[in-house]
Amino acid sequence: MRCLVQRVSSASVSINGHVESQIGEGLLVLVCAMQGDTQKDAEWLARKAANLRIFRDEAQRMNRSLLDVGGAALVVSQFTLAAETKGNRPGFSSASAPEEGRALYEHFSREMASLGVPLANGVFGADMQVSLVNDGPVTIWLDTGLR
Template sequence: MRALVQRVSQASVTVDGTVAGEIGAGLLVLVCAMRGDTEAQSEWLARKVVNLRIFSDDEGRMNRSLVDIGGSALVVSQFTLAAETKGNRPGFSSAAPPDEGERLYEHFSGQVRGHGVTVANGIFGADMKVALVNDGPVTIWLDTEGK
C-alpha cells in the first residue's frame, strides 16, 4: 500500500457539494492499495501513520505522533498514487482492483481507528474535492513495498 501523509491544521473532503468528512489538527492520509497488497500491509501502514513523529514537541522539534497529540485523520482513497509514469499518460495497472482496493481502504481506516484515532473518510471511488491547510508544510510518502 502507498500513502501520502500531510500534517494539517484542518482538512475536508466534499462529494457532490456535501462535506463527507472533515478534521481539525491531524493528518490527511491519501491512501492507495496496490495489486497484491494484504491486510498485513494495511496494518503496518496504519501503525506507521499513527506513530509518525511529525508533530512538534514543547521545544519545537518533530517528536510527537498523531496519537500523542490526540489528533484526527482524514483518510481518502487515491488510486492515482499507483501511477506508472514512464510516458506522458500515467497508467494505473499496478493499483488493486476496485473491490480489493475498497476492502483494504476500509481495513486501513479501521486499523487507524483501532489505535484510538478519530477517523473521517472520503467516499471510495467518488469524485472528491479535498481541501486542506498543510501545516509546515509537512508531507511524507510511505510505501509498504518490501515490508
C-alpha cells in the same frame, strides 16, 4: 500499499459542494492499495502513519505522533498514487482491483480507528474535492514495498 501523509491544521472532503467529512488538527492520509497487498500491509501502514513522529514538541521539533497529540485522521482513497509515469499519460495497472482496493482501504481505516485515532473518511470511488491546510508544510510518502 502506499499512502501520502500530510500534517494538517484542517482538512475536508466535499462531494458535489456538500462537505462529506472534515477534521481539525491531524493527518490527511491519501491511501492506495497495490496489486498483491494484504491486510497485513494495511495494518502495518496504519500503525506507521499513526505513530509517525511529525508533530511538534515543546521545543518545536518534530517528535510527537498523531496519537501523542490526540489529532484526527481524514483517510481518503486515491488510486492515482499507483501512477506509472514512463510516458506522459499515467497508467494505473499496478493498483489493486476496485473491490480489493475498497476492502484494504476499509481495513486500513478500521486499523487506524482501533489504535484510538479519531477518524473521518472520504467516499471510496467518488469524485471528491479535498481541501486542506498543510501545516509546515509536512508531507511524507509511506510505502509497504520500501520497509
